[in-house]
Amino acid sequence: MSFSALHLHPTLLTTLDQLGYDKPTQIQKQSIPLILKGRDVVAAAQTGTGKTAAFCLPLLQNLTKGKRGPANTVRCLILAPTRELAAQIGDSVRTYSKGLNLRSQTVYGGVQLHPQINGLKRGADVLVATPGRLMDLVQQGAIHFSHLEFLVLDEADRMLDLGFEKSLNELLTLIPKQRQTLMFSATYSDHIRQLAKLWLSDPTEVAVSKSNQVANTVRHQLYPVDKARKAELLAELLERQHWEQALIFARTKRGADEVTEILLSQGFSVAAIHGDKSQPVRLSTLEKFKSGKLAYLIATDIAARGLDIQSLPVVINLDLPHVAEDYIHRIGRTGRAGQEGRAVSLVCADEFESLQAIEVLLKARINRREIPGFEPDHRVPDSHPRSQKKSVKPNKANKTKQPIEKPDVTEGPGLRSSPFAKLNSSKKK
Numbered sequence: 001m002s003f004s005a006l007h008l009h010p011t012l013l014t015t016l017d018q019l020g021y022d023k024p025t026q027i028q029k030q031s032i033p034l035i036l037k038g039r040d041v042v043a044a045a046q047t048g049t050g051k052t053a054a055f056c057l058p059l060l061q062n063l064t065k066g067k068r069g070p071a072n073t074v075r076c077l078i079l080a081p082t083r084e085l086a087a088q089i090g091d092s093v094r095t096y097s098k099g100l101n102l103r104s105q106t107v108y109g110g111v112q113l114h115p116q117i118n119g120l121k122r123g124a125d126v127l128v129a130t131p132g133r134l135m136d137l138v139q140q141g142a143i144h145f146s147h148l149e150f151l152v153l154d155e156a157d158r159m160l161d162l163g164f165e166k167s168l169n170e171l172l173t174l175i176p177k178q179r180q181t182l183m184f185s186a187t188y189s190d191h192i193r194q195l196a197k198l199w200l201s202d203p204t205e206v207a208v209s210k211s212n213q214v215a216n217t218v219r220h221q222l223y224p225v226d227k228a229r230k231a232e233l234l235a236e237l238l239e240r241q242h243w244e245q246a247l248i249f250a251r252t253k254r255g256a257d258e259v260t261e262i263l264l265s266q267g268f269s270v271a272a273i274h275g276d277k278s279q280p281v282r283l284s285t286l287e288k289f290k291s292g293k294l295a296y297l298i299a300t301d302i303a304a305r306g307l308d309i310q311s312l313p314v315v316i317n318l319d320l321p322h323v324a325e326d327y328i329h330r331i332g333r334t335g336r337a338g339q340e341g342r343a344v345s346l347v348c349a350d351e352f353e354s355l356q357a358i359e360v361l362l363k364a365r366i367n368r369r370e371i372p373g374f375e376p377d378h379r380v381p382d383s384h385p386r387s388q389k390k391s392v393k394p395n396k397a398n399k400t401k402q403p404i405e406k407p408d409v410t411e412g413p414g415l416r417s418s419p420f421a422k423l424n425s426s427k428k429k
């Protein structure tokens with residue numbers, strides 16, 4: 001199927017052609033016709049599925065049918081949980097709306113309020129915002145919703161995780177009831193379904209992959225290690241594996257900074273992004289990583305959420321996430337578009353409960369392998385003990401309980417037991 005079969009505006013078709021988008025992705029095929037018809041849509045789709053274009057393209061087309069409102073009014077509001085995601089959606093809106101004579105603006109916290117207030121005086125066809133900054137601007141009287149026709153809640157599950165439910169409820173009392181609302185969420189919990197019923201009007205459900213499912217091109221690997229030796233093992237893996245780039249997740253800002261310092265002192269090309277870094281620093285670090293100037297990016301879940309980083313060979317969990325679903329969000333950055341990806345986790349005994357929850361969610365046991373020289377003193381218990389395994393009869397269905405992948409670390413001589421011995425090799429950038 002081509003984009004023209006979706007009855008998109010000729011200017012949009014030209015833009016898509018220039019971007020080299022040959023055909024719509026699954027989520028685009030399903031959502032674009034519904035949104036063009038004016039339906040409310042609730043969609044389960046992860047980052048990397050093309051979901052941004054799935055809502056932007058038809059909304060921009062719908063917006064061409066009307067006129068921009070007076071000062072401080074907004075016709076289409078797109079809400080995103082994080083600054084990075086808002087900036088990314090803002091870029092997409094600008095790209096896709098080329099030649100359509102639509103004005104868009106992006107607002108988020110961490111940068112000055114006044115330029116945003118000034119920009120809004122001109123009115124906007126599309127406003128991309130994070131909920132916190134949006135509410136600040138509403139309180140300043142910089143935004144009026146009288147002309148609002150379209151509302152998009154992107155990464156709705158993450159907005160709830162970040163505690164924005166109250167702000168969203170407040171916002172919904174301020175905007176016209178007569179509107180088209182779209183809600184996108186990577187995971188599709190009962191809570192999300194309930195809110196979709198409340199916030200949307202008779203929505204059509206769209207799902208491109210079963211919720212809570214990971215791309216089957218991703219190979220998972222777990223390395224048990226003591227907590228105190230995680231940074232050493234990480235350095236060793238980066239040194240030995242030939243990964244051009246890696247996105248590395250740390251659970252805390254402090255943890256991210258500490259590991260970054262260690263890797264920097266070993267000569268690795270690495271930087272961290274998290275909530276304590278200023279917005280300009282976060283964006284420029286991300287740009288360096290995207291352009292390949294930076295080899296390794298260490299991030300917390302919040303900072304990395306929704307980042308459109310393509311074709312990453314590997315995602316590394318320096319720490320497992322507290323919330324099992326975040327494992328899926330994290331590794332959504334690898335194995336995209338049918339490419340092979342790797343999800344590597346360094347797990348210590350304290351993380352056993354998180355590991356168990358992730359394996360329940362994945363419905364599989366992640367293959368584990370101890371690295372010679374890094375065998376943990378505190379063992380990580382097996383989340384599928386032998387006794388349980390024996391009770392499961394060997395039939396076809398049990399195949400899904402098998403390890404997700406075979407070991408992916410170089411076999412043979414094994415990794416060095418003294419990880420800091422040769423850290424200044426040519427692999428470092």
Ligand code: AMP
Binds near residue numbers: 046047048
């Ligand atoms: P998203 O899931 O919205 O984060 O999009 C992931 C990436 O896919 C973005 O870099 C888009 O530019 C790209 N993309 C979206 N739709 C298409 C398409 N139909 N063909 C090729 N690339 C696309």
